[in-house]
Amino acid sequence: MDLVYSYDTQSNSWSTINLANDSAIRKNNLKAIVDNNGKMYLFGGRFNVTRYNDMLILNTISLKWEIGTTENAPSPRSLYGATYVSKMYIVYLGGYYAISNKDGVSLSLKEIYYYDMVDDMWLTRVTSGTIPSDRDSFSSVLGLDGQRIIIFGGTNNLNNLTPREALYVLNLVNFEWSIPKVSGKIPGSRYWHQANVVNRYMVISFGFDYDKNVDTDILLLDISNDEEYIWTTYFDPNVPPPSPEPTKVSLTQTTTPIPVKIGVAIGTCLVIIFSLLGGFYLYKWNKNRTENLRAIPTPGGEGNNYFNHEATRNSVYNHGQETIPAHQNAYNYGQRMSSTP
Numbered sequence: 001m002d003l004v005y006s007y008d009t010q011s012n013s014w015s016t017i018n019l020a021n022d023s024a025i026r027k028n029n030l031k032a033i034v035d036n037n038g039k040m041y042l043f044g045g046r047f048n049v050t051r052y053n054d055m056l057i058l059n060t061i062s063l064k065w066e067i068g069t070t071e072n073a074p075s076p077r078s079l080y081g082a083t084y085v086s087k088m089y090i091v092y093l094g095g096y097y098a099i100s101n102k103d104g105v106s107l108s109l110k111e112i113y114y115y116d117m118v119d120d121m122w123l124t125r126v127t128s129g130t131i132p133s134d135r136d137s138f139s140s141v142l143g144l145d146g147q148r149i150i151i152f153g154g155t156n157n158l159n160n161l162t163p164r165e166a167l168y169v170l171n172l173v174n175f176e177w178s179i180p181k182v183s184g185k186i187p188g189s190r191y192w193h194q195a196n197v198v199n200r201y202m203v204i205s206f207g208f209d210y211d212k213n214v215d216t217d218i219l220l221l222d223i224s225n226d227e228e229y230i231w232t233t234y235f236d237p238n239v240p241p242p243s244p245e246p247t248k249v250s251l252t253q254t255t256t257p258i259p260v261k262i263g264v265a266i267g268t269c270l271v272i273i274f275s276l277l278g279g280f281y282l283y284k285w286n287k288n289r290t291e292n293l294r295a296i297p298t299p300g301g302e303g304n305n306y307f308n309h310e311a312t313r314n315s316v317y318n319h320g321q322e323t324i325p326a327h328q329n330a331y332n333y334g335q336r337m338s339s340t341p
Contacts, residue, residue: 004058020064024056029078033090034060035117041068041090043115044077049100051076055115072122074113081140083149085172090115091149093170096136106134106156109177112170129176132168135161139195141202144223147172150180152204152221153189160209161189167221167229184231187215200224200239201232 003024004017030045040058044051053076055068080095092113098104109132114123138154149170154161166189169180193207204219222230224239 017063019058020062022065024065025052027052029096031080031082033082033084035084036087037061039066039117041115041117043082043090043092044074044080044095046078049098051078051097053077068115069120069122072124074122074124075107077107077136079136080107081138081149081151083140083142085114085142085149086146088116088118090117091140091172093140093149093151094132094135094138094154104157106136106154108134109151112175125175127170127175127177129171129178130168131177133161133165137191139193139204141195141197143169143226144197144200145226148226150202150221150223152195152202153191153193153207155191155209160191163188165189180226181228182221182231183228186231187219190215197223199235199237201235 002016003022003026004019006015006017007013008015025047027042027045027047030042033041035041038060040060042056042058044053046052053073054070055073057066057068058064059066074092074095075097077095077097081093083091083093085091092115094109095107096104097107110127112125112127114125115121116123132151133156135154135156138151140149140151142148143150149172151168151170153166163186164179167180167182169178170176171178188210190204190207190210193204195202195204197203200222202221202223204221206217216233220232220235222232
């Protein structure tokens with residue numbers, strides 16, 4: 001069986017792709033995210049009962065596999081949610097972990113995981129608010145403003161969720177979960193489905209464990225108004241979505257990457273060293289200057305000693321006001337701080 005297939009949307013045809021270094025493990029229950037540079041990111045997944053937390057990257061231009069870092073990566077998982085954010089991150093949420101076909105657990109959404117596609121690094125963020133129950137097999141999409149993730153459905157340890165538990169929103173500015181206000185006929189939950197944003201709608205398709213006598217295979221959620229989402233059965237292709245605003249993503253790392261730790265340590269040492277050297281240099285310079293001033297011959301004789309000492313003291317005092325404290329010469333090196341199922 002071939003590993004990679006290509007679908008041509010113009011000719012409506014399938015073809016197989018021959019990769020230059022086809023050595024990747026065959027896996028399932030994982031989600032693909034494609035960036036704007038033609039790279040497809042495939043995290044984790046499962047083969048038989050084994051779950052993984054590796055990052056496989058398929059370069060669709062060179063047709064070669066690449067490998068991303070696993071340092072600070074989420075624990076092994078499958079059936080997670082993944083969302084492409086801000087053209088440089090993939091956000092991973094929840095998922096499923098098992099060590100056998102019988103023993104498994106749905107994973108928490110309290111912690112979310114950012115994969116930085118530019119710097120090839122993982123970051124973790126702890127969320128707050130009305131956190132969804134542990135789940136897997138749900139869908140996740142980016143809101144129209146680029147500042148929130150919307151999730152729908154899923155299962156908790158193979159138990160379907162109630163309609164009230166199905167829909168949540170994660171604010172990517174303050175990382176707070178909430179249940180959005182909705183109107184319209186609320187559908188039942190489902191899992192193992194797919195969702196995409198088309199125009200102003202979150203389009204949810206197919207899935208498992210829903211009543212087809214009540215709900216249709218395709219669900220439409222109008223997400224154009226963040227104050228109130230609307231379940232609808234009417235798709236209007238003529239209404240454009242609102243223009244997205246720049247995404248403000250504030251990442252706080254629960255685990256500081258080793259290169260950052262090293263940089264901070266080196267920078268701190270340099271600051272201390274330069275401060276000590278600067279202070280010692282200024283001390284020696286001021287001491288030598290004072291001794292030189294005291295050694296200057298003064299007119300008069302012993303009868304003028306009081307005048308001469310006062311002149312010398314005043315001269316030293318006045319020039320002393322030009323001395324710059326050592327800490328003002330110190331330059332702060334290296335203080336750069338940057339932010340999975």
